[in-house]
Amino acid sequence: MAVHADGCTITAADGRSWLDGAGGAIACSIGHGRAELVAAVSDQVATLDYVHATQFESASLHDLAERLGPLVPVDDVRIFPVSGGSEANESAFKLARSYHVARGDLDRHVVIARSGAYHGNSRGALDASDRAALRAGYEPWLGHTSRVPAANRYRDARSAADHANELDRRIVELGPERVAAFVAEPVAGATLAAALPPDGYWPAMAEVCRRHGVLLIADEVMTGFGRTGRWFAVDHWGVRPDIVTAGKGASSGYWPLGLMMARGDIADTVTEHGTFVHGFTWSHHPIGARVAAAVVDVIERDGLVGRAEQLGRRAQAALTDDLGDHAHVGDVRGLGLLRAVEFVADRTTTAPFDRSERVAERITAAAFERGLTVYPCTSAVDGRVGDAILLGPPLSVTDEELDLMIERLVGAVVDVLAE
Template sequence: MSNVYARSADSPPRAVRARGSLIWDETGRRYLDGSGGAIVVGVGHGATEVTDAIAAQLASVGYVHGSQFTTEAVDSYAADLATVLPMKDARIYPVSGGSEAVETALKLARSYHLARGEDRPVVIARTGSYHGNSRGALAVSGRPSLREPYTPWLSGTRFVAAAYEYRCPFPQAHPDGCAAEHARRLADTIDRCGANRVAAFIAEPIGGATTGACVPTPDYWPRMARVCRERGVLLIADEVMTGFGRTGRWFGCDHFGLRPDIMTLGKGAASGYWPLGLVACTGTVHDAQPANRFVHGFTYSHHPAGAAAGHAVLRLLRGILGGVAAKGDRLATALSAGLADHPHVGDVRGIGLLQAIELVADRSSASPFPRRRRVLEQVTRVAADDGMVVYGSTGCANGADGDLVLLGPPLVTTQDQLDTMAAKTIRAITEVLPR
């Protein structure tokens, strides 16, 4: 018996070493890390620049409470990060992960309005979304299978449809008119809540864990942002998965010229070396209330070692970012070439090194496999047996059914490794779902 409360029924292999885009288990088996864990590892495994920075920070100041001290690590990281964020006078609140960042962002949005004399209780989110597993973050997440056991605790959110181009909720308007339709629905939803009732609209600029690397049409974000601005609704861009170079730019927002009021970050921020999440807000949001009036805080927020890790990752990313778009194109091209005519591949999509393959039972109707067939689990297992780690997601089609294979390898993955990753992914899919 293990004393670990395991995350899955299968017993996973025990990892003993990881370098670059490779992981070894205790039997000596080698795996290509096609997903950087849960789309986390950007600068690669075993980056001594990061481990050295964390060690040096722990040796000087290991921990101080954020309300009692600041540190050079936190101050200099925030100053450097602010230069790449798509917002004016960014203020950064470091936390310990994506869900904590989302909790913080939601409370910040409400506090902002309260400080301005408006009690806005409602948050609007999107049906095809994932924002985390803590209660507040789950309340704004649209993934039914994760919400279901906790439904009595999840309230106060209104949902609009996600921009899911493969299964566009407005097929009659698709592709040229669907962004306008999304914006109209968002405006209607806000207006139906009543004047000054909606605090924020939270969404992933590019769909991640739930809709799988869904890139909206170019006019989607300008239209959605305008609706929010006109109604005083804060726009929270959740870039936990898409931030820090994953999509070929610093942030997903950068592809659309989107300038959110609040951003949530995590995963690639510290590339897995430290459990780091971040909330960034504009100077305007920050200045609406005195700092000590924001009723919030965690024991481990503003952690100096997290800041040292994040800063070391940021420095490394400056040298890596320029090559990500081309690597993403190479991976996408290889996946499309091998899968475009596969009868059970509905869509191959993505941007940069965030790519997804949507598997379907029937391509002409885009009907998904029933969940009980556990297609994704089979593909994941076959790939692992072949020394390849992929990430996945289920429920994209209707909340329960729908199989997505997600690839998000470290941004330092070599071109040869990307080709091998594509080949292994194609092989696993074809073995589980013969042509």
């Protein structure tokens, strides 16, 4: 029973405490219990708690657009706030479809996603996702997404050109006039545990999409808002998607928030033709917008994007020193403060453990016993098998706290996996 959280520490009713190495679900970006956020939320509740977007605009929405807009790698960006990452992706898919319909491209509806993707748990987002355990009970509703290979340097020797050719071939097979969008996480998150694409991957994929009139949706729900050491992960490669989705770190958990952010001319086109029939009770919530603007302020004021990059290097070095030679550690990887250790039964073949061994779950439990939360990935090979642990603490973590997190994680690994 958690009763209190401050900075990177969560305290339970019985007095035990944990370092929040997982930032909840890699969501807490600025740390817990920030006085600025308490003030922002309470002022917003007192001033204008809620109005519906079909009836009113609000100052907090305009303020968020002004602060966040220049940081988003989307041309003339327009922001559509919702309540979480799944909703942000649903909104992106519907916007892509609406845009094509508005332009008379009535057949464009297919979404192409990647193997091992995670885009959320609502029906459309789950269909774009490729995690067998999450899909299993709902398969009769799914199956409308086309899939291209994951980009995973550790397990796949494909070059950027190979990936781009596969996407190109898939679009041509489907018929470009039927394809609405390609969606992908710039750095894989919940399923493939911070797997990185090969060099040149993102510019090459973006070029294929442009050539075929397919909208590029970058799902930055986990990677956005500084997590990887850039404001958005696509900034590492200078790519400007048509739509970027965010969530998690955008509100740091102070409010349930997702953001769908699209190119201005896409928004103008659907507005002009009235094709984007979409919205929720809590879309454009004044408190959510106020929280996100306050989070942007803290990230900028405290230089947390730069800290994420710097601390990411520190984490990579420490994890490699401590675990790099372990007989069951296949890979240590990531960008910024999205770091992962992937565990294998055999380092030479990279064969994973049998899922029945529940390696990721056991390491997570051992870390919890040692006072550390981490994020288990239980299908890190291909969305079906494979064990990894993600470390994604608040970007405000101190050097000392990060070192202690790594010490506890290493202890947990050694507890569970004898060499």
